[in-house]
Amino acid sequence: MDALTSRYxxxxxxxxPLGVIRWGTDAAGPHVRDGxxxxxxxxxxxxxxAVTEVWTTGRPVIxxxxxxxxxxxxxxxxxxxxxxxxAARCTPGVRDGYLRAFEVLAGLGYPYIVRMWNVIGAIxxxxxxxxxxxxxxxxxxxxxFARSPLPEGPLPAGTGVGAHSPGVAFxxxxxxxxxxxxxxNRRQVxxxxxxxxxxxxxPAFARATHLPGGSLLISGTASILGHETVHRGxxxxxxxxxxxxLAALTDPRTLRAVKVYVRxxxxxxxxxxxxxxxxxxxxxxxxxxxxxxxxxxxxxxxxQVPAPDRICTAVGSRSTAS
Ligand code: 3EB
Numbered sequence: 388m389d390a391l392t393s394r395y396x397x398x399x400x401x402x403x404p405l406g407v408i409r410w411g412t413d414a415a416g417p418h419v420r421d422g423x424x425x426x427x428x429x430x431x432x433x434x435x436x437a438v439t440e441v442w443t444t445g446r447p448v449i450x451x452x453x454x455x456x457x458x459x460x461x462x463x464x465x466x467x468x469x470x471x472x473x474a475a476r477c478t479p480g481v482r483d484g485y486l487r488a489f490e491v492l493a494g495l496g497y498p499y500i501v502r503m504w505n506v507i508g509a510i511x512x513x514x515x516x517x518x519x520x521x522x523x524x525x526x527x528x529x530x531x532f533a534r535s536p537l538p539e540g541p542l543p544a545g546t547g548v549g550a551h552s553p554g555v556a557f558x559x560x561x562x563x564x565x566x567x568x569x570x571x572n573r574r575q576v577x578x579x580x581x582x583x584x585x586x587x588x589x590p591a592f593a594r595a596t597h598l599p600g601g602s603l604l605i606s607g608t609a610s611i612l613g614h615e616t617v618h619r620g621x622x623x624x625x626x627x628x629x630x631x632x633l634a635a636l637t638d639p640r641t642l643r644a645v646k647v648y649v650r651x652x653x654x655x656x657x658x659x660x661x662x663x664x665x666x667x668x669x670x671x672x673x674x675x676x677x678x679x680x681x682x683x684x685x686x687x688x689x690x691q692v693p694a695p696d697r698i699c700t701a702v703g704s705r706s707t708a709s
């Protein structure tokens with residue numbers, strides 16, 4: 388019944404692709420190819436890791452580019468993709484890129500963002516002021532949400548990982564109608580309430596989004612308890628805690644469209660052994676940096692659940708920036 392799904396596939400084999408993401412060994416800005424909006428993200432360490440992901444609801448899609456934002460929409464859902472060029476400080480470019488995306492989504496009539504992915508070059512390196520690039524990014528994103536023309540609503544689920552190319556790329560999924568829920572994780576402090584030691588603005592994302600059709604879009608999930616990284620330097624411990632954090636949201640064995648981001652190429656096979664027995668067989672394992680230097684692994688995926696275990700609907704998208 389027109390559920391929003393993601394699969395690893397050749398877009399030519401999918402009827403009505405809503406958005407196409409190549410998680411690969413090169414970056415390419417937002418574009419439209421064969422009638423679908425697309426973006427290429429440089430997050431694979433080698434060609435063997437690369438996967439192409441296709442989002443679809445099975446409904447015909449209108450695609451285009453407006454204000455350098457590639458978009459596709461099908462009457463219920465919209466996808467859009469943006470890239471922000473490298474800069475000495477990324478706050479202004481990230482803020483303006485997000486605001487451009489918000490304007491395009493508002494103009495098309497899809498004002499409810501349910502999921503976002505952010506891929507950030509030099510994510511752990513200092514910017515021109517000595518601020519870590521991820522924190523600089525979080526400030527730009529928070530400023531955009533604070534100035535958003537979109538209606539107040541729950542924060543989207545998110546992913547924030549490194550990229551092997553400079554600059555920032557992001558893509559979003561949005562709905563025409565409200566009715567989705569933001570979900571938090573009882574083992575973790577909401578990211579939008581992380582204390583200031585993690586940066587001038589906390590990350591603006593929810594732990595998951597539950598869609599009316601039953602899909603639970605789970606954010607990038609790592610070895611964080613409360614707000615602290617646990618098992619520093621211990622890949623097996625981080626894998627265990629990550630699985631336990633996922634299990635607080637849903638049974639990790641039921642996840643589809645799974646991505647496992649691994650900081651060190653040498654951890655790829657150990658992580659595959661540690662997680663592969665639990666996660667879906669077609670999980671993508673990508674080698675890229677993560678948003679805290681002490682995180683070694685992060686996992687995301689999509690589940691089908693009738694109703695989420697723990698919900699948080701009270702948080703407006705503009706409450707994260709002052
Ligand atoms: C964490 O839990 C790990 O900045 O959008 C996970 C998911 C993380 C999304 C984001 C960051 C983001 O804080 C990092």
